[in-house]
Amino acid sequence: xxQILEFFYNNFIIIGVIVVSVVATVxxxxxxxxxxxxxxxxxxxxxxxxxxxxxxxxxxxxxxxxKIGLPLLIPFVFILAVVRSPIIYDDHIHxxxxxxxxxxxxxxxxxxxxxxxxxxxxxxxIKTMLEESYTQxxxxxxxxxxxxxxxxYFAVTDxxxxxxxxxxRLNVSKKLIGLSEGSNESVxxxxxxxxxxxxxxxxxxxxxxxxxxxxxxxxFIRTYDLESQSLTNxxxxxxxxxxxxxxxxxxLMTSDQPIPYNLVETERFEQYLPYYQKNNQKTIQxxxxxxxxxxxxxxxxxxxxMLDLNRHSxxxxxxxxxxxxxxxxxxxxxxxxxxxxxxxxxxxxxxMNNPVEQDRDFISKFIIKNGDVSHFRTRMLDGKIxxxxxxxxxxxxxxxxxxxxxxxxxxxxxQLDIFHRTPVSHLDTIDTLHLHRHVLYAKxxxxxxxxxxxxxxxxxxxxxxxxTTVLPNNILFNNARDLLLSMNISEDxxxxxxxxxxxxxxxxxxxxxxxxxxxxxxxxxxxxxxNVVFNEDQQRLYFPVINGDQVGDSIDFKTKVFTYEWDEDxxxxxxxxxxxxxxxxxxxxxxxxxxxxxxxxxIHVTPLGIVYHNLDIEDYNDYRYLIFS
Amino acid sequence: MFKLKVPKEDRARIRNKLxxxxxxxxxxxxxxxxxxIESDKIxxxxxxxxxxxxxLMLNSIVKGxxxxxxxxxxxxxxxxxxxxxxxFVIENEEVMAVMMKQxxxxxxxxxxxxxxxxxxxxxxxxxxxxxxxxxxxYIKPAFNSKLLLLMKNGDKVEVNRRYYKAFxxxxxL
Numbered sequence: 144x145x146q147i148l149e150f151f152y153n154n155f156i157i158i159g160v161i162v163v164s165v166v167a168t169v170x171x172x173x174x175x176x177x178x179x180x181x182x183x184x185x186x187x188x189x190x191x192x193x194x195x196x197x198x199x200x201x202x203x204x205x206x207x208x209x210k211i212g213l214p215l216l217i218p219f220v221f222i223l224a225v226v227r228s229p230i231i232y233d234d235h236i237h238x239x240x241x242x243x244x245x246x247x248x249x250x251x252x253x254x255x256x257x258x259x260x261x262x263x264x265x266x267x268x269i270k271t272m273l274e275e276s277y278t279q280x281x282x283x284x285x286x287x288x289x290x291x292x293x294x295x296y297f298a299v300t301d302x303x304x305x306x307x308x309x310x311x312r313l314n315v316s317k318k319l320i321g322l323s324e325g326s327n328e329s330v331x332x333x334x335x336x337x338x339x340x341x342x343x344x345x346x347x348x349x350x351x352x353x354x355x356x357x358x359x360x361x362x363f364i365r366t367y368d369l370e371s372q373s374l375t376n377x378x379x380x381x382x383x384x385x386x387x388x389x390x391x392x393x394x395l396m397t398s399d400q401p402i403p404y405n406l407v408e409t410e411r412f413e414q415y416l417p418y419y420q421k422n423n424q425k426t427i428q429x430x431x432x433x434x435x436x437x438x439x440x441x442x443x444x445x446x447x448x449m450l451d452l453n454r455h456s457x458x459x460x461x462x463x464x465x466x467x468x469x470x471x472x473x474x475x476x477x478x479x480x481x482x483x484x485x486x487x488x489x490x491x492x493x494x495m496n497n498p499v500e501q502d503r504d505f506i507s508k509f510i511i512k513n514g515d516v517s518h519f520r521t522r523m524l525d526g527k528i529x530x531x532x533x534x535x536x537x538x539x540x541x542x543x544x545x546x547x548x549x550x551x552x553x554x555x556x557x558q559l560d561i562f563h564r565t566p567v568s569h570l571d572t573i574d575t576l577h578l579h580r581h582v583l584y585a586k587x588x589x590x591x592x593x594x595x596x597x598x599x600x601x602x603x604x605x606x607x608x609x610x611t612t613v614l615p616n617n618i619l620f621n622n623a624r625d626l627l628l629s630m631n632i633s634e635d636x637x638x639x640x641x642x643x644x645x646x647x648x649x650x651x652x653x654x655x656x657x658x659x660x661x662x663x664x665x666x667x668x669x670x671x672x673x674n675v676v677f678n679e680d681q682q683r684l685y686f687p688v689i690n691g692d693q694v695g696d697s698i699d700f701k702t703k704v705f706t707y708e709w710d711e712d713x714x715x716x717x718x719x720x721x722x723x724x725x726x727x728x729x730x731x732x733x734x735x736x737x738x739x740x741x742x743x744x745x746i747h748v749t750p751l752g753i754v755y756h757n758l759d760i761e762d763y764n765d766y767r768y769l770i771f772s
Numbered sequence: 773m774f775k776l777k778v779p780k781e782d783r784a785r786i787r788n789k790l791x792x793x794x795x796x797x798x799x800x801x802x803x804x805x806x807x808x809i810e811s812d813k814i815x816x817x818x819x820x821x822x823x824x825x826x827x828l829m830l831n832s833i834v835k836g837x838x839x840x841x842x843x844x845x846x847x848x849x850x851x852x853x854x855x856x857x858x859x860f861v862i863e864n865e866e867v868m869a870v871m872m873k874q875x876x877x878x879x880x881x882x883x884x885x886x887x888x889x890x891x892x893x894x895x896x897x898x899x900x901x902x903x904x905x906x907x908x909x910y911i912k913p914a915f916n917s918k919l920l921l922l923m924k925n926g927d928k929v930e931v932n933r934r935y936y937k938a939f940x941x942x943x944x945l
Contacts, residue, residue, distance in 0.1 A: 174913055181911040181919065184943040189906055190793035191773055192834070192893050 164217045235437040235483070235505065235521045241430050242413070245463065248441040249404055255490045255498040284388035284472070287332035287343065288673070290737035290748045296369055297739055298340050299771070300330045301730065301750025305342055306771040307372065310741055313755055316771050319367060328363065334389060336452055339375070340367040341394075345384055358403050358415040364394065364450060376455055379420040380448050388472040393511065394450040395477060397470045401443055402463070417446040417461045428461045434518055436505060438483030439464040447477050447509055449516040458515045462507070473535040475557065476510040476519065480528055480542070504528045506542065508559050520559045526551075534576040534583070539597055541583065543573060552595070552603050565603040567593075579627070579644060582606070626709075628684075630672045637670065639684065641714060676738035681758075682709040684716055685747070687736040690723065701726045702736065704747060706763065720763045727770050728752035774830065775813075777803040782820065789823040790830065800833070802826065839888060843869055844877040854892060858907040858923050860885055862900040872925050895942050897921065898932035905942070 151158060239245055290299050292310075298319070299306045305320040320342060322328055327346045334341040342365045362384040366376040382398025389395075398417075406412045417428040428446065435441060443466040448459045468481035483505045490498035506528075507521040526546030533542040540555040550570050554562040572588040581598035594606040627642040629651075642651045676685040683706055690703035702724040707716035728751040739746040740758070747754040756766035775798040778786050782804070787794075790802065801808070801815045809815040818826050840851040857869045860882060867878045867885065878885065886896050893905045903921060910922040919931035919939065931939050 177913045178911065181913065181943065185905070185908055185911055187793065188943055189908075191795045192906055 160217070167217075235523055236518060237435045237437060239430050239433055239435060239463070245402070245430060245433075245441065246404075246407065248435060248463065249402075251491075252441055255486055255495070281331055281345070281384045282386045283332050286389045287334045287387060288737070289333065289735050289750070290739070291333045291335040291340075292739055292741075293335045293337070293369075296335070296340075297741075297746075297748070298333050298335060299737075299748055299750060299753075300333055300342070301735070302329045302331075302733065304750075304771070305330060305333065305340075307340070307369070308753065308769070313744070313746070313753070314767070314769050316769060317372060318771070319372065320365070331384075332387070334394075335369075336389075336392070338369045339452070340369055341365070341452075342367065343384075343387065358400065358406075360398075360400070362396070362398065366455070377420075377422055378450060378457065380446075380459075381415075381417045381419070382444065382446055386470050386472050389452075390472070390474045392452040394448070394452065395472045395516075396448045396450070397472070397477065398446050398448065399443055399466060400446065401466060402441065417444045417459065419448060419457045419459055421455070421457060426457070426459075428459065433461045433463055435463040436481070436483060436507060436521055437523075438485055438503075439468075439481060439505075440466070442466045443468070445470075445479065447516050449511060451514065454514075456514070458511075460509065460516050460518060462518070469533065471533065471535045475535065475540075476508055477516070478533070478535055478540070479507040479509070480504055480533055482527070483523060502527065504544070506533075506555070506559065522555075522559050524553070529571075529573050531573045531575060534578060536578045538600075539578055539583070541597065543567065543570065543585075545571075554597070554600060554603060556600070562600045563603055567595075567605075628677055630675055632670060637686075637688070639675070639686070639716065641709075641716075643714060670734065674734060674736040676736070678738070678740055681740065683707065683719070684709065685736075685738045687724075687747075689729075689731060689734070699726055700731060701729045702749065704736070706760070720760050722747070722754070722756075722763050722766070724749065724754050725752075725768050725770075728754065728768065773834070774798055774800045774802055777801060777805065777808040779804075786820060786823060789820075790827050792830065800830075802830075839892060841869065841885070841888075842879060844879060849879075854889055854894070855904070855906065858904055858925055858927065859929055860894075860902040861929075870923075870925070870927065895939060897929060897935050897939060899934075901929050903929055 239248065289301070290297065292298070295310055297308050297310065299308070300320075303322045303326075304318055306316045307319045308316045319340070320330070322330075322344075328344050329347050330342055330344045332343045334343070342363075344363045344365070346359070346361055346363075360381075360383040362380045362382070364378040364380070365374060366378075367373065368375050380396065380398060382400040385397050385399055387394060387396045400415065400417060403412055403415050406415070419426055428444075433444075441463045443464060444461050445464050445468055446459055446461045448457060450457050462479065464479070465481045468479050471478040471480075481504065483503055484499050485501035485503060486498050487495060487500045489495065503524055504527045505521055505523050508519045509516055510519040524542075524544050526544040529543045529545055529550065532544075534540075540557075540559075542553050542555075544551050544553055548566070550567050552563075552565050552567050556562055570585065570587065570593060574586045574588055575584075577584040577586075578597070581596065583595040583597045585593045585595065587593065596602070596604050596606060627644075629640045629642060631638045631640065640651050644650075674687055677683070678685070686705040686707065687702050688705070689700055691698040691700050704722045704724060705718060706720040706722070708719050709715075710717055724747055728749045730749055730751050733750075735750050737748045739748060743758050744755045745758055745763075750771075752768055752770040754766050754768040756763055773795055774792050775794055776783065776787055776790070776792055786804070792802065799814060801810050801813045803809060803815065803817055804819060806817050809817065816826060816829075839854045841854050841857065842849050843852050852869070852871075857871055859870050860878065861868050861870060862882055867880060867882050868875050869878045880888075882900070882902060886894070886902055889902070894902050895905055897903050897919075903923075907924050908921050909924045912920040912922060914920055917933050917936060919936065921929045921931060923929060
């Protein structure tokens with residue numbers, strides 16, 4: 144019932160026009176019929192009266208075309224005008240039923256390229272594909288981190304161990320997980336929700352002994368009850384985790400699993416189907432629940448898992464598609480973009496030099512409905528999405544598509560309908576897209592930034608002058624008060640650049656914060672923006688660097704934390720304090736620093752321990768510390 | 773006016789030759805079978821070879837039954853066949869007969885004309901107009917239960933709501 148009402152609400156104008164047109168048609172039809180009858184009787188009567196000159200009725204028939212055709216034409220023209228490019232969504236999705244269908248898909252796809260000279264990047268070897276899958280790092284949501292906390296506890300991981308610290312007893316920690324030496328598992332992030340800690344880990348492979356080892360990639364999520372500090376559930380998910388995020392008390396994850404066609408003759412082929420396992424209960428994805436996107440290289444199982452944090456239940460769906468698909472997780476669901484070939488029809492029968500009719504990209508949307516994650520729609524585009532040219536942020540779903548006509552911006556509705564398609568001149572490459580309020584900032588590789596107004600769904604326009612000079616690469620902090628911080632590393636300097644927004648133009652202070660004794664190459668290996676903490680309440684920036692003290696012939700490295708305060712008037716940071724963390728809690732690889740403010744305490748956290756002191760800037764060096772053991 | 777009584781297989785062919793349309797109310801019976809005559813009607817018995825001649829005769833019957841109306845012209849009073857008149861209309865309290873391109877005065881009341889021409893091809897369409905059915909070119913229904921008659925001379929005459937039903941009945945024969 145709600146769906147019917149929703150349908151009427153969403154299509155009010157179209158339905159209204161159709162109803163009015165039908166009513167108008169009925170009225171005009173009735174009038175026409177009356178007219179026809181009257182004139183027919185008139186001719187008959189005149190015939191009886193032997194007035195043969197009047198026995199013609201062509202005028203009536205001619206009028207009938209206009210009378211009936213015109214009202215029917217109105218809704219037809221209206222619908223054509225509104226739905227500018229009618230598309231068929233589900234024709235691009237195919238479902239397989241059994242293993243044989245999957246193999247046929249694979250054969251049908253690759254047989255087209257037997258005689259082809261087309262440089263098809265999809266023709267790569269499975270080993271390359273596997274290596275690509277495992278060298279890419281998992282994209283984590285900001286909520287999933289090495290240090291997480293709730294009102295009572297905070298948890299810290301160094302990748303091997305997870306330590307739990309009670310806020311009331313800062314001098315005591317408990318090792319919740321200790322992975323044994325030689326374990327092929329590493330913790331990649333933590334998430335805390337109410338009284339439950341989620342520990343996310345992956346198995347790793349240091350030495351490739353056999354390709355098949357890669358097929359055993361899996362991800363674990365272990366849940367710990369913080370009150371009893373005990374393990375409650377262990378979830379295991381197949382594949383190499385590519386993205387994970389938390390929305391509305393749900394984990395959304397995507398994993399890649401190259402399909403092991405080289406094992407097709409063995410029974411191991413079926414052992415590497417996508418699956419999840421809750422404690423000891425394993426659920427394997429069956430072939431008849433997999434979908435295939437038309438024209439994609441059927442080389443990879445891309446599985447979307449959804450873990451409900453309240454019910455601790457899992458839903459998953461698998462799509463057979465290219466191994467290099469791009470994924471975006473959002474509150475609306477999961478977006479998948481990749482390449483789809485439209486093949487020449489003759490390529491089904493003969494080997495062709497170039498079997499490809501059109502090389503295009505598609506967007507697939509998966510939504511969460513009734514506790515399940517499922518395919519919603521797939522839309523083929525008439526070109527290729529520019530690298531980094533797809534953004535999903537709140538109500539904005541927008542992509543830049545390139546074809547022979549140039550680059551166009553496509554904005555989509557929630558239903559993946561096109562709100563508008565607007566040609567965009569002088570935009571060939573995109574490094575980053577950033578949305579702030581209703582302005583989309585597109586940074587090009589030429590270091591120019593184009594600004595677009597996205598305030599109205601049906602319009603898209605460049606601002607004049609249409610560009611600002613810079614766009615931050617690594618955004619540290621972005622709040623509603625129009626302060627945006629960004630970090631960049633160049634030579635031996637780490638720049639923190641504050642950005643402010645004046646009208647719609649983003650301006651920045653060219654502001655270099657910390658000079659270190661390291662060169663850029665070394666800085667980049669251990670430093671990333673997650674280690675710089677800006678506390679909004681205090682307006683303080685905690686900035687750690689590795690500092691070396693000469694002790695005899697050797698140098699002792701330790702973590703030095705600079706504390707800056709943001710001055711609204713000068714729009715600059717001023718240094719307030721520095722603190723040398725004890726050498727025992729310093730760890731360079733991986734270099735992890737986080738900062739938690741709890742009541743009156745500032746707590747500096749590294750994987751090896753914590754340092755805590757009073758919030759007053761004067762008390763910073765009067766600290767105590769705890770070493771995890 | 774006419775009723776054709778011939779064997780079924782010959783009916784279409786003979787009717788075509790006679791250019792006749794049957795009506796429910798008829799005064800003349802046309803037949804090739806002398807046993808088919810009706811005693812209370814005027815009967816014409818003919819063979820198919822005589823059909824051309826009978827056709828001319830029927831034209832004469834129709835014309836012969838015509839009524840002449842006296843009209844006032846600049847040359848004096850003149851009798852005109854009623855079939856030449858498109859319609860009668862009251863203008864400035866005088867009855868005018870409208871022909872193809874002429875409008876002439878008639879020294880009769882409209883109700884007298886209606887009575888005279890009642891069984892002919894004239895039909896009252898409003899308080900002010902009496903229309904020749906043969907001179908109606910097209911009937912155009914309006915939305916308010918009225919009809920607009922487009923006459924062969926290009927004039928438009930409205931069928932009043934009050935006369936709408938009678939007009940329909942007349943057309944129903």
